[in-house]
Amino acid sequence: MTRELRLRTLSAIVMLVVVLAATWLGGFYFAGLAAVIGLTVFWEWSHMTGLVENSIRGATAGWFSVAVIALNVVVGDMTLSLPLLGGFTVTLILATFIWRWSWWLSAGVLYSGACIVALASIRDDDALGFVAMLFVFVIVWSTDILAYFVGRTLGGPKLAPRISPGKTWSGAIGGTIAGVIGGYIVAFSYFSVSGLWIPLLALALSVLSQMGDLFESFIKRRFGAKDSSHLIPGHGGVMDRVDGLATASFGAFIIAMSLAASGSGLTDSIGGLLFGFVGK
Known part of the structure; x- marks a missing residue:
């Protein structure tokens, strides 16, 4: 090593x-x-x-x-x-x-x-908040890790060559599948999951995570930066590590707020809103 x-x-x-x-x-x-x-x-x-x-x-x-x-x-x-x-x-x-x-x-x-x-x-501050945050983390991390390894292994057409030349469609698809599976496993560990709500939610957050990654790549390319900073040894900057997490988290937040506004949620908790369609 x-x-x-x-x-x-x-x-x-x-x-x-x-x-x-x-x-x-x-x-x-x-x-x-x-x-x-x-x-x-x-x-x-x-x-x-x-x-x-x-x-x-x-x-x-x-x-x-x-x-x-x-x-x-x-x-x-x-x-x-x-x-x-x-x-x-x-x-x-x-x-x-x-x-x-x-x-x-x-x-x-x-x-x-x-x-x-x-x-x-x-x-x-509630228990559902812990599950919801873990749900988002696992989706983002699974998407990021598998997108890298699948993309490196399979290669193929580039996802957005002008923004991030290293990303491929095979990696994006592989990462999305991994994100959906990872999110489903987290939800299934805490709830009796049925229906399409959790897979669809995980799919949306996985796609948003990859969009966040591309967005940061666009900014770095726009300003000629290799990394957002050098704060984290071997990893670049904090923004390099949370780009996908930032967009996926805000996406989950907006989805929860939309559910609350529509009257679909029975709680003020983000976790309660996101998992309100699955049985405990």
Whole structure:
């Protein structure tokens, strides 16, 4: 095993232990982890897109916005998180029109803030929150790992050669199948699963995960960056590791909110909304 591979493996183990421990503990611990992830993502986003170079005032406004969202998630009222995210994003869009700030500013606040809000909301404080977060994790991780190995093994037509030349359709399909199976196993471990709801939900989150991966690849290619940063030895930056998780989590959050708005859910819990169509 080479030194680089040992470093990469050790970093992966440490990250996995920290994430799973925080997920198990929930509450303040997981909210703190979500806040750290979101703040770090915004820092990497700021450096890649040159927000400070464009406008110090704009970058400061962005940092203030993400910091308030993160603080509210950790010690405030979670019901205010989504209004805060929407309010700050709209305000920064209007400010961009007025002061000609970079459009990447409001996009960065929306992306990193949504990551914080979605992760913390899914985990919440109840037992279903733990299952729901584990469900999302397994889908994203299964999709990512199998997409890599299937793509390397089978090759074939490229998925999006202008954005990410290494990704193939075979890898995307293999990763999606793995994500659906992984999500189903997690749900089946806790519920008596029947019908198509869980496979369809896992399918949607797996596809969203891969779209998030492509989105980050687009940003890095747009700004000529190989990695989002060098914070994680052997892995690049935090955004490199959570790109798929961010979009899948926010997708799960939006699906749950849509179910709540339609009256389909019987609970305010994200996990309760997502798993409301399966029997315990």
